[in-house]
Amino acid sequence: MSAQQQTLWLFGGIGALLVLASAVGWLLKWRFAARGATDHPVIGNLNARISAWWAMVAAIGVAFVFGDTGIIVLFALVSFFALREFITLTPTRRADHVALLVAFFIVLPGQYLLVAQRQYGMFAIFIPVYAYLLLPVLQALSADTVRFLERSAKVQWGLMISVYCISHVPALLMLDIPGYAGRNALLLCFLVFVAQISDVLQYVWGKLLGRRKAAPELSPSKTVEGLVGGVASATALGAALWWITPFGPLQAAGMALLIAALGFLGGLVMSAIKRDRGVKDWGHMIEGHGGMLDRLDSVCFAAPIFFHVVRYFYTP
Amino acid sequence: MTQASGPGPGARTVAGTAGGLAAALIIGFARLVTGVRARWIGCVPGPAQRIYFANHASHGDFVLLWSALPPALRAHTRPVAGADYWLAGRLRRWLIEAVFRGVLVERGGAARENADPLAPLLQALDQGDSLIIFPEGTRNTAEVMLPFKSGLYHLARQRPAVELVPVWLENLNRVMPKGEALPVPLLCSVSFGAPMRLEAGEDKQDFLERARQRIIDLQTP
Numbered sequence: 001m002s003a004q005q006q007t008l009w010l011f012g013g014i015g016a017l018l019v020l021a022s023a024v025g026w027l028l029k030w031r032f033a034a035r036g037a038t039d040h041p042v043i044g045n046l047n048a049r050i051s052a053w054w055a056m057v058a059a060i061g062v063a064f065v066f067g068d069t070g071i072i073v074l075f076a077l078v079s080f081f082a083l084r085e086f087i088t089l090t091p092t093r094r095a096d097h098v099a100l101l102v103a104f105f106i107v108l109p110g111q112y113l114l115v116a117q118r119q120y121g122m123f124a125i126f127i128p129v130y131a132y133l134l135l136p137v138l139q140a141l142s143a144d145t146v147r148f149l150e151r152s153a154k155v156q157w158g159l160m161i162s163v164y165c166i167s168h169v170p171a172l173l174m175l176d177i178p179g180y181a182g183r184n185a186l187l188l189c190f191l192v193f194v195a196q197i198s199d200v201l202q203y204v205w206g207k208l209l210g211r212r213k214a215a216p217e218l219s220p221s222k223t224v225e226g227l228v229g230g231v232a233s234a235t236a237l238g239a240a241l242w243w244i245t246p247f248g249p250l251q252a253a254g255m256a257l258l259i260a261a262l263g264f265l266g267g268l269v270m271s272a273i274k275r276d277r278g279v280k281d282w283g284h285m286i287e288g289h290g291g292m293l294d295r296l297d298s299v300c301f302a303a304p305i306f307f308h309v310v311r312y313f314y315t316p
Numbered sequence: 317m318t319q320a321s322g323p324g325p326g327a328r329t330v331a332g333t334a335g336g337l338a339a340a341l342i343i344g345f346a347r348l349v350t351g352v353r354a355r356w357i358g359c360v361p362g363p364a365q366r367i368y369f370a371n372h373a374s375h376g377d378f379v380l381l382w383s384a385l386p387p388a389l390r391a392h393t394r395p396v397a398g399a400d401y402w403l404a405g406r407l408r409r410w411l412i413e414a415v416f417r418g419v420l421v422e423r424g425g426a427a428r429e430n431a432d433p434l435a436p437l438l439q440a441l442d443q444g445d446s447l448i449i450f451p452e453g454t455r456n457t458a459e460v461m462l463p464f465k466s467g468l469y470h471l472a473r474q475r476p477a478v479e480l481v482p483v484w485l486e487n488l489n490r491v492m493p494k495g496e497a498l499p500v501p502l503l504c505s506v507s508f509g510a511p512m513r514l515e516a517g518e519d520k521q522d523f524l525e526r527a528r529q530r531i532i533d534l535q536t537p
Contacts, residue, residue, distance in 0.1 A: 080501070084351065088503040094457075094493045100500040283503060284353055 003183045006244050007064065010189055014057055021050045048288025064185065068173050069116070071185060075170045076112040081292040082162035083108060085282040090154040095144030099135045103159055107131045111167050118174040127164040132156060161300050168303035177314045180246040190245050191259060191306050194238045195298045198260035202230025219271040231260040246314055258309065259302040266301025335414030342415065343383040346376065350491055350504035354384035357534065358510025359481060361386050365446055366479045366511070369468055371461050371531055372450035373489030376499065380488055381448055384506035393446040396437060398423045419447065434470055441475050451527065455494045461531065464524040472514040472523065479511035482527065484534035507534040
């Protein structure tokens, strides 16, 4: 099968999943309304989430039409929205203005330009070395020392999570995997699909069977049943998608398990940050889900590790 | 005295088309940068004539409030701005007159020479327009709001039928602090509180303090 046929099959399958989800959501709503009750918050939220999924899949589909450039631009925008959410919740001071301008308008586009130019070496160190050292210098030059370490640490964290980590998703396009030329976009789909379906299935299993809370201090909605069921079924689905990857079925299962596990842990870390800041969601951008970072917390943590594992084992 | 400038409500002429286009561009830009979210907490967007009064930290303030309004209301809602700042230079003058259709008031020394600096505001209200005002009088760089100037009280007393709506602009002081030229993109929200009116026999200071408190009450903890 050619890369194009595989892409069509994949998107067709995701479309079928969404049709199924919409049908279930519609049925639940209809059955609930038939009982004469007015409104159910969980069903309402479920339907909002499903509609948002349609929009998100459509956005990725449009990006794919424009090829590698479309994908890189899409994730640059995703990083922009994520960084905006992160910095909004971070109490910076007026003296940080220049550093924030540099983060948004120089570091962020710079990182994605490096992805587009396939400059792996500079891509890997641009933020951890150059931005890491330059931004606190700009903040120090403003001569405001109040909460200095906290302020510079938070800007660094925002850039690492929202830009550096997320940029590893389109960075998959620059890997030269023998026998897999021209199909890297499918590897990107594998990563995003497994991370997202793991979130969805954790939610579904948790709602159906959830009893014991997995991390009550961090995220009250996460349950042990949801975690085990979600990660296991995401691993199985990942294995079933081996034909779009350079992996064998068992390797694909291992990769999917890695993505799902890191995604869960990433969700915990991002929840801890939200608790610390006293909010439930990062933003309001995606109806039913919260903000961009609420949707991408798992991808943030899975993407860099997945990228490097693939690079280590599958490229010469 | 500077007269209320710009055409009346809904009267954008051919000459005003460039202004309307510029307004749409500025609003689009503000939305892109701040992802502005309107939170109608105490009232709904409706046709009632209103004076929106808000905290003031940035030149972007009324643009943000403006872009949070539905377009139909926006066409009849005019910002009140200082003539000394906005009439200095051709671009500013064009922006405030053709784009924002602002109502200009004299501040400081110029105001004391004139009998009633509120005349252009009253005139705009009598035309049926709603107003956006910043009762702190100047862009505030401190963490707490400044005491209110008395203009809001006089408007409330002279036009008692108009609803006074408190508005809290969140985060814009971080997007574009006073003195900075480039905006940092951060999420902003505009919270609209319950309309208030001047109570019978209410003292000026009490009223202004009550109005200020109504904005403070809108702040998200």
